[in-house]
Amino acid sequence: MKNLLVVINITLCILISGCKSTDPGSGFSKRIPSSYLGEKDSLNAAKINWREYFNNPILTDLIDTALNQNFDVLKSFQRIEASRAGVRASIGALLPTVSGFGSVAQRRYGLYTMDGAGNISTYINPDEIVPINLRDYYTGLQTSWEIDIWGKLRNRKKSAVARFFGSIEAKNLIVTNIIADVANHYYQLQALDNKLEILRENIKLQENALLIVQTQKEAGITNELAVKQLEGQVLNSKNLEKETLQEILETENRINFLLGRFPQSVRRDKDQYKDSLNFIVNVGAPADLLGNRPDIRQSEFQLKAAKADVKAAQAAFYPSLNLTGAYGYQAYKTGVLFRSPESIAYTIFGGLTAPLLNRSQIKAEFQNANAAQTEALYNYQQSVINGHIEVYNELAKLKRLQEIHDLRTRESQALSESVDISTELFKSGRANYLEVIISQQKSLDAQLLLVEARKRQNITKTNIYKALGGGWR
Structure with missing residues (x-):
């Protein structure tokens, strides 16, 4: 026993010398800022349920359908099940394996051998000599068990558990992205509906102006150039109408794809889109991202798994202790196979193995x-910085877009009034057709830009919720 311990100690000294691990740290190496844009907020919108955050029954119904039918969400649940199976497998590796077995064999010893010379005159029972062609029947149980001395199997289990929780966070990330994608495409669809309505209203105004010019031409007040100019403006607006209808169709089908269904009309409320958009989003403290954003939580679990992998790989340098055994019945013929205790056979074996010649593979x-552990740390740190920047950008954009929306509203109102004024002046002959065309085009552009400003506000409201880590709860 003393000699065995000496051998083990010498072997460990040789092996440990080649397996030094680098510890990249366990947390975030940079100091996280205390606030966004210098503003401190104790509340955090990420903790609000998405049904309350969006507060639109039609939109929440669409999101509900997507979460139940979207293929990316469904696939993420299967990846969770695969990770769960990995955890069960790692737990099973810690336990002994027991299996039933049975074998049938036949042996013949050479007569001019030690076995042959000894068996030819040996009685297997009082009445029968060992036959030259000796059959061997064996049935019973066998077991093997690797005793986890150095924690190799336990660390593999820790790695599997961390990856299992990482797969849950991956599913949460997909859920967050799906909610944001459905909401943003819904807002885009609402914007296109309003754009189409504005175009059709302007087409009516342009057609009325064209009718006036045609009447004036017939009366000799104006010429063919004015008619063609206004006619071209009407055709251009109708072309925009057709393009908008195609955009509506494609946006509907992008929503249908997210909902896991074939093309069909998407229910929406275009009037609600015109409601006031003065809203404030509570962003909390930047440190909240560590617990709210699924991508950061996923990278954290991946880092934990990588650390456990390093410890498991380090333990591969050390000797492993394996116990094996078998218990059953063995005989040379079936008639006496289950005779007890004469046919009982068992083996017990304990072995200590240490890698010597293949250390280069283990070291690699x-x-x-x-x-991989160092890379996982960098991924974690990168995800934290990326999350902070996303919130920072969306928060700044939200404030700028409110100012832009207010200015676009005033611009649209002013230019809409200019259309009425130029039309009245044109009817009385105090303005020419070019002034009518220019005022109509500017008013149309201003109205479309106002719709775009509203859409950007809604999308930013969604994106900041997503950036904060909301939606998966």
């Missing part, structure tokens, strides 16, 4: 695990 696997 250890270095690979070390590099």
Whole structure:
């Protein structure tokens, strides 16, 4: 026993010398800012349920359908089940394996051998000599067990558990993205509906102006050039109408794809789109991102898994202790196979194995695990910075877009009044047709830009909720 311990100690000294791990740290190496844009907020919109955050029954119904039918969400649940199976497998590796077995064999010893010379005159029972062609029937149970001395199997289990929780966070990330995508496409669809309505209203105004010019031409007040100019303006607006109808169709089908269904009309409320958009989003503290954003939480679990992988790879350098055994019945013929205790057979074996000649392969696997651990740390730090920047940008954009929306509203009102004024002046002959065309075109552009400003506000409201890590709860 003393000699065995000496051998083990010498072997460990040789092996440990080649397996030093690099510890990249366990947390975030940079100091996280205390606030966004210098504003401190104790509340956080990410903790609000998405049904309350969007507060639109039609939109929430669409999101509900997407969460139940979207293929990316459904696939993420299967990846969770695969990770769960990995956890069960790692737990099973810690336990002994027991299996039933049975074998049938026949042996013949050479007569001019030690076995043959000994068996030819040996009685297997009082009345029968060992036959030259000896059959062997064996049935019973066998077991094997690797005793986890150095924690290799336990660390593999920790890695599997961390990856299981990481797969849950991956599903949460998909859920957050799906909610944001459905909401943003819904807002885009509402914007296109309003754009189409504005175009059709302007087409009516342009057609009325064209009718006036045609009447004036017939009366000799104006010429063919004015008619063609206004006619071209009407055709251009009708062309925009057709393009908008195609955009509406494609946007509807993008929503249908997210909802996991074939093309069909998407229910929406275009009037609600014109409601006031003065809203404030509570963003909380930047440190809240560590617990709210699924991508950060996923990268954190991946880092934990990578650290456990390093420890498991490090333990591969050490000797492993394996116990094996078998218990059953063995005989040379079936008639006496289950005779007890004469036919009972068992074996017990304990073995200590240590890698010597293949250390380069084990060392390469250890270095690979070390590099993966460092990469996982960088991914974690990168996800934290990326999350902070996303919230920072969306918060700044939200404030700018409110100012832009207010200015676009005033611009649209002013230019809409200019259309009425130029039309009245044109009817009385105090303005020419070019002034009518220009005022109508500017008013149309202003109205479309106002719709675009509203859409950008809604999308930013969704994006900041997503950036904060909302939606998956």
